[in-house]
Amino acid sequence: MSIETxxxxxNIWRNPRRTILTVCAITFATVLLVFMLSFQFGSYETMINxxxxxSTGHLQVQAExxxxxxxxxxxxxxxxxxxxxVDHIPEVAAYSFRAQAFxxxxxxxxxxxxxxxxxxxxxxxxxxxxxxxxxxxxxxxADDVNQALVGNLLAKNLPVSIGDELTLLGQGRDxxxxxxxxxxxxxxxxxxDEFDRSAMQIPLSTFQDIFSIEGAVHEVVIIGKSLxxxxxxxxxxxxxxxxxxxxxxxxxxxxxxxxxxxxxxxEMDLVSGLIFYGLLIIVVAFSILNTFLMAIFERTKxxxxxxxxxxxxxxxxxxxxxxxxxxxxxxxxxGICIGIGITYYFQIHGIDFSGGSELLSQFxxxxxxxxxxxxxxxxxxxxxxxxxxxxAALYPALKIRRLRPVEAMTAI
Numbered sequence: 428m429s430i431e432t433x434x435x436x437x438n439i440w441r442n443p444r445r446t447i448l449t450v451c452a453i454t455f456a457t458v459l460l461v462f463m464l465s466f467q468f469g470s471y472e473t474m475i476n477x478x479x480x481x482s483t484g485h486l487q488v489q490a491e492x493x494x495x496x497x498x499x500x501x502x503x504x505x506x507x508x509x510x511x512x513v514d515h516i517p518e519v520a521a522y523s524f525r526a527q528a529f530x531x532x533x534x535x536x537x538x539x540x541x542x543x544x545x546x547x548x549x550x551x552x553x554x555x556x557x558x559x560x561x562x563x564x565x566x567x568x569a570d571d572v573n574q575a576l577v578g579n580l581l582a583k584n585l586p587v588s589i590g591d592e593l594t595l596l597g598q599g600r601d602x603x604x605x606x607x608x609x610x611x612x613x614x615x616x617x618x619x620d621e622f623d624r625s626a627m628q629i630p631l632s633t634f635q636d637i638f639s640i641e642g643a644v645h646e647v648v649i650i651g652k653s654l655x656x657x658x659x660x661x662x663x664x665x666x667x668x669x670x671x672x673x674x675x676x677x678x679x680x681x682x683x684x685x686x687x688x689x690x691x692x693x694e695m696d697l698v699s700g701l702i703f704y705g706l707l708i709i710v711v712a713f714s715i716l717n718t719f720l721m722a723i724f725e726r727t728k729x730x731x732x733x734x735x736x737x738x739x740x741x742x743x744x745x746x747x748x749x750x751x752x753x754x755x756x757x758x759x760x761x762g763i764c765i766g767i768g769i770t771y772y773f774q775i776h777g778i779d780f781s782g783g784s785e786l787l788s789q790f791x792x793x794x795x796x797x798x799x800x801x802x803x804x805x806x807x808x809x810x811x812x813x814x815x816x817x818x819a820a821l822y823p824a825l826k827i828r829r830l831r832p833v834e835a836m837t838a839i
Contacts, residue, residue, distance in 0.1 A: 431745050431746050431749055432749055434746050435747075435749035436753065438726075438746070439750050439753060439754060446718075449714055449715060449754055449758075450757050452710075452711050452714045452758070453711055453714075453715075453754065453757075453759060453762065453812060454759075454761045454762040454765065456707055456708060456710075456711045456762070456812055457758060457759050457762025457763060457808060457809050457812055458762045458766040459707065459766075459808075460707070460766070460807075460808025460811070460812065461762065461763060461767065461770060461809070462769055462770050462773075462798065463704070463808075464803075464804040464807060464808055465766075465798040465799055465801070465804040466770075466773075466796070466798040467696070467697065467700055467804075468798075468801060468803070469774070469797050469798040470796050470798075471693050471696075471697075472654055473796065473797065474689065475654060475682060475689065476654065477556075478682075479650070479682050479686075480555055480556045480650070481556055481557065481560075482622060483648070483682055483685040484522075484523075484554055484648035484650055484682070484685075485649055485650050485656075485657045485681065486648075486649040486651070486660060486664070486681050486682070487646045487647065487648055487649065487679070487680050487685060488509055488646070488647040488668070488677055488678070488679055489501070489645065489646055489647075489677065490502055490503055490645070490676070490677060491676035491678050493645060493646075493678075494684075494685075497527070499527075499598070499599070499600050499638060499640070500600055501645070502526075502640055502643035502644065503643060503644050503645065503646075506524050506642075506644045506647055509647050509668070510522065510524075510647070512664065512668070513647070513649060516660055516663050516664070518651050518652055518659050519651060519652070519656075520650045520651060520652045521554045521650045522554065522647060522648060522649045523546065523547055523550035523553065523555070523648045524546075524547050524550065524631060524644040524646070524647060524648075525544055525545065525546055525631075525644060525645060525646040525647075526544070526545040526631060526634050526635065526638070526640060526643070526646075527542055527544050527545070527645050527646070528543050528597050528605075528634075528638050529541075529543075529597065530542075530595055530596060530597035530627075531595075531596045531597070532593045532627060533594040534585040534586070534587050534591065534593055536585065536586070537584065537585050537586075539581065539584060539585065539625075540625075541581065542627070543595065543597065543627045543628075543629060544626065544628045544634075545629055545630065545631040545632075545634025545635065545638075545644075546567070546629075546631055547630075547631045548569055548630065549569055551567075551628075553650070554648050554649070554650045555648075556617075557576070557615050557617065560615045560616055560618075561615045562614055562615060563588070563613065563614040564611065564612050564614055565613050566612075566613055567612060567613070567629075567630055569630075571612065571633075572630065572632070572633055573607060573608065573609045573610060573633055574610055574629065574630065574633075575593065575609040575627055575629050576612060576614070576615055576627065576628040576629075577593075577611055577614055577627050578614070578615060578616070578617070578622060578623035578625070578627075579614050579615065579616040579623050580620060580623040581625065581626065582611070582614045584624065587611050588614075589612070591611050592609070592610050592611075593608070593610075593611065594607075594608055595627075595629075595637065597637070597638060598638075599637070599638045599639035600638060600639050601639045603639055605637040605639065606637070607633070609629060609633075631644070657681050658681075661679055661681055664679050665679055704808070704811070708816075709815070711815070712815040712818065712819035713819065715751065715754075715755070715816045715819045715820055716819040718754075719747060719751065719820055719823035719824070723747075723823050723826060740827055743827045744824045747820070747824040747827065748817075748820060748821075751816070751817060751820035755816045755817065755820075756813075758812075759809045759813060762809065763805060763809055766805070766808075767800065767805065770800050770804075773797070773798050774798050774799060774800060777796060778795065778798070779795055
């Protein structure tokens with residue numbers, strides 16, 4: 428251990444109360460940053476995974492212009508060829524086919540405009556949570572014909588219950604009128620009100636017959652093994668489809684493009700969080716600044732004597748910076764350990780947000796949220812604390828260089 432380090436360590440404990448308060452401030456800031464960043468990242472992942480498994484999937488393959496116009500005319504005519512490609516991508520967990528059209532449905536009492544989705548029940552259950560969200564009746568099966576699932580709010584508005592019949596009327600791809608009678612087999616509740624009041628699902632084969640799309644689909648919905656796999660899946664799909672298409676344009680859209688509102692909400696929340704964290708770190712930085720300005724004021728005569736006997740201003744600056752680094756590292760390491768412990772506990776048991784369940788339900792999330800520890804959430808906060816506290820310590824440390832031995836020794 429160098430003489431500067433020994434002197435710095437001794438000086439830190441000259442005023443133990445002030446040192447402990449400063450270290451506690453750094454520790455508190457670090458704990459808060461580790462926990463809050465882990466909570467934010469965990470809640471974002473929960474929101475994304477929950478939303479994609481109700482509606483969009485992590486990725487979709489669509490015909491070009493379908494996303495913008497949502498016209499029944501823009502179809503994928505050979506979905507099986509895409510399925511063969513997807514089957515060979517190791518990061519893909521599941522996929523399904525969907526076809527969609529805007530239609531009118533009528534009960535005995537009322538008529539509503541809804542989005543009718545044709546699904547392959549067996550494959551859809553692997554990419555969507557709807558099967559688990561059926562409140563009444565049963566989910567669709569591969570053998571069903573002219574059976575339907577409806578959202579709970581739509582069922583309430585019509586009103587219909589299990590076994591009731593609905594008349595479906597829409598326009599086919601070829602311009603013909605598509606009409607049939609379907610029977611309500613199940614009622615689901617996703618928690619997303621807009622979806623629950625306007626969604627109906629029927630077997631894909633029934634949809635293709637009604638709307639004259641003859642084996643075609645509008646979407647190939649893909650779920651990755653994890654959120655981090657999405658970009659790799661997209662890259663591999665683009666390369667494979669470029670060979671397959673033979674000039675027929677298909678688009679690959681990820682969840683950010685399919686749900687821009689969710690992405691914007693996450694971005695806004697992240698920005699507001701970073702502003703709060705920045706203010707917190709500034710408060711801690713001022714605590715460090717105050718500590719060292721007081722240290723210089725109290726030890727001005729001492730510094731003057733040391734400079735008079737040959738200690739250079741550079742060496743004094745080094746001692747002060749070591750003091751700053753020591754207190755900062757003690758606070759950060761302690762904060763990381765406590766922060767990881769607290770976050771890990773809630774990562775297992777969750778945090779009850781039953782009071783905000785109405786807001787969370789708009790994203791299909793239950794009233795319990797789970798933080799998620801990651802290298803980023805554990806490192807970014809402590810790094811910010813380290814950077815700003817050391818930056819705050821530079822001013823009082825550099826102030827030493829302007830001291831003159833005679834003036835310092837005669838200072839009050």
